[in-house]
Amino acid sequence: MDRNQPSRMPCPVCDDPEAVWMPPLDDYRDVDCPSCGDVHLTGSAETLLNHKKALPGFDKKALSERLRGQPRPEGATRLRVDRDLIVALADGNG
Numbered sequence: 001m002d003r004n005q006p007s008r009m010p011c012p013v014c015d016d017p018e019a020v021w022m023p024p025l026d027d028y029r030d031v032d033c034p035s036c037g038d039v040h041l042t043g044s045a046e047t048l049l050n051h052k053k054a055l056p057g058f059d060k061k062a063l064s065e066r067l068r069g070q071p072r073p074e075g076a077t078r079l080r081v082d083r084d085l086i087v088a089l090a091d092g093n094g
Contacts, residue, residue, distance in 0.1 A: 006021060012041065019031055035068065039079050
């Protein structure tokens with residue numbers, strides 16, 4: 001898949017239909033969401049977000065709120081969303 005050919009699909013976090021997904025590269029993909037912001041989504045995080053039953057206590061809204069307006073680390077344009085962050089939120093520790 002060509003990295004220069006992004007596709008528009010619902011955001012994996014908040015389901016905003018205007019999110020733009022870049023094709024995967026290694027074990028991550030970049031998602032630009034008008035609601036959540038620009039995120040660097042690992043493959044394991046994407047898997048968990050796609051399998052809602054895997055973490056019954058997980059609230060996608062809480063993750064979206066956490067991402068929205070969060071300052072980016074120095075030099076970074078995207079926030080990293082990985083499995084550990086999702087598990088912590090599901091356990092109420094995020």
